[in-house]
Amino acid sequence: MPIALHYAARTDLGLGSKSRNEDSGYAGPDLLILADGMGGHAAGDVASSTVVGELVDLDGENLGADDALLQLGEAVRRANDRLRDEMDASEDLEGMGTTLIAMLRSGTKLALANIGDSRAFMMRGGTFSQITKDHSFVQALLDEGRITPEEAEHHPQRSLVTRVLTGRDDDIPDLSLREAQIGDRYLLCSDGLSDYVAGATIEDIMRHGGTPAETADRLIAIALRASTRDNVTVVVADVVDQAEPVHNQPQVVGAAAARHTAGDHAVEPAAAPQTPAEKAAALSREANTPAYDQQPPHGSGPAGPQLAEEGPRKPRAAWLRWGALGGVIALALLVAAFVGYRWSQQQFYVGEQGGLVTIYQGVPQDLGPISLHSVDSKTDIAVSDLPSFYRDRVDGTISASDRNQAIGIVEDLRVEMVKCQIGAADGSACTP
Incomplete structure (x- = not known):
């Protein structure tokens, strides 16, 4: 039919x-x-x-x-x-x-x-x-x-x-x-x-x-x-x-x-x-997008037009309010930076150093002059001995949720290296 x-x-x-x-x-x-x-x-x-x-x-x-x-x-x-x-x-x-x-x-x-x-x-x-x-x-x-x-x-x-x-x-x-x-x-x-x-x-x-x-x-x-x-x-x-x-x-x-x-x-x-879910998602994205092309009405401050019952704002009082707000923001940023650094040092990833597969603690990024990673342990696996696909993955770094998982990734790479070496020895398609 x-x-x-x-x-x-x-x-x-x-x-x-x-x-x-x-x-x-x-x-x-x-x-x-x-x-x-x-x-x-x-x-x-x-x-x-x-x-x-x-x-x-x-x-x-x-x-x-x-x-x-x-x-x-x-x-x-x-x-x-x-x-x-x-x-x-x-x-x-x-x-x-x-x-x-x-x-x-x-x-x-x-x-x-x-x-x-x-x-x-x-x-x-x-x-x-x-x-x-x-x-x-x-x-x-x-x-x-x-x-x-x-x-x-x-x-x-x-x-x-x-x-x-x-x-x-x-x-x-x-x-x-x-x-x-x-x-x-x-x-x-x-x-x-x-x-x-x-x-x-x-x-x-x-x-x-x-x-x-x-x-x-x-x-x-x-x-x-x-x-x-x-x-x-x-x-x-x-x-x-x-x-x-x-x-x-x-x-x-x-x-x-x-x-x-x-x-x-x-x-x-x-x-x-x-759908309702998509509308909510769209609204969420719009709410987080700064409206740079929208300027406040002429004569209105950051908080909008002045209300009649407020009375005139005193310049010194406004300066103190903005100074206090700046201090709060600076403190919040310091706390966030500290928490972020602590979190980064609980992460692990597998990468390369000196041509060898290496386990790193941290994340593969730097925060200005501050390095967010350090070598945890080097292996004896040469990156050049891995199949090309796994070489590329190590070059790009492979993330792990903890050190044990990073060790597991290394062992998986060792297996792939051995398989490729055996394949190269018997003339099969697998070559480094």
């Missing part, structure tokens, strides 16, 4: 410190995309929107099932090459990357491409399941049986990805083909949802959330209620009988919404959801 997709895409900046949305999402009649960008400066949003812009031409191509999978893989390769071109053209973009989930419909088949730790789920016949596999450090620990699924949910390194699109030749996604059935419901989401909202809660909303648009709104709202510190983006799609009237227009959200056209497809940003 011919099928169609009924879909909705939604996004929110989240409640963290990010000033721009680095996620991108697209939902069209035959194509669903979610990309979670990463990198410094504007790189994250550039990466995710670039990839969406390269893939969107696949929507409406009417490809055969096998050809759809081939064309999807080729489109991802082209998008990855485009990332490399963008980085070559601008030093500010060097090191950017993005996760990607893309679903391309062909008849009753869905071609799926996945790389990174964004996730795709399916609800079928009352059963809710994850249909993608994370490319992450924590997933590798799970596969090796070194941690349990419960431990994985709260692991401090759960955001450490092992494969994303970064413009390198070996950035290859997982590709698969599945049969779609009428009644299926699919969810593509960034980790702004999956890292902050329990799987059982996501399942309940997917099961009882209403239309795709209502479900997407509820998922964004619950992520905000869970105080997500990351951008949060969802794409929800129902598989329906093609005979059912579907009035969806293509929707683009997040960083890719700046692209008013993608290829030959005109796409418009979906209207921002207006």
Whole structure:
């Protein structure tokens, strides 16, 4: 029986410190995309929107099932090459990357491409399941049986990805083909949802959330209620009988919404959801944004116009009040600095010193002339002996909640070093 997709895409900046949305999402009649960008400066949003812009031409191509999978893989390769071109053209973009989930419909088949730790789920016949596999450090620990699924949910390194699109030749996604059935419901989401909202809660909303648009709104709202510190983006799609009237227009959200056209497809940003939770989050952000363009009325002081019953303010009294306020603020800053320093010295991280993997106490920052870190212990592991991925992570430092966890990270690195040395000895692909 011919099928169609009924879909909705939604996004929110989240409640963290990010000033721009680095996620991108697209939902069209035959194509669903979610990309979670990463990198410094504007790189994250550039990466995710670039990839969406390269893939969107696949929507409406009417490809055969096998050809759809081939064309999807080729489109991802082209998008990855485009990332490399963008980085070559601008030093500010060097090191950017993005996760990607893309679903391309062909008849009753869905071609799926996945790389990174964004996730795709399916609800079928009352059963809710994850249909993608994370490319992450924590997933590798799970596969090796070194941690349990419960431990994985709260692991401090759960955001450490092992494969994303970064413009390198070996950035290859997982590709698969599945049969779609009428009644299926699919969810593509960034980790702004999956890292902050329990799987059982996501399942309940997917099961009882209403239309795709209502479900997407509820998922964004619950992520905000869970105080997500990351951008949060969802794409929800129902598989329906093609005979059912579907009035969806293509929707683009997040960083890719700046692209008013993608290829030959005109796409418009979906209207921002207006759930109570999102309104509260927006008001919270506005309340913390200084209104520099608003000046007090002429003749009014910092506290507004003078009330008749106050009488004239005496200059000396005003000076004393401001002096006292300044003293209180200075004391509060000193207390905050002391508390912050004490907290920093309770932290640990793994980094490099003299070419060796080293455990540090503190945080990898300085406060003016004050160093907030010191060497706790050096190991005998040479950073140069680690696989390139783990070398990069040590160079960027790996945080730990306490010294025992830092020691555990070091032991994990030792295992990876040994595995790589064994692989180099027997001629396998693993080389430092």
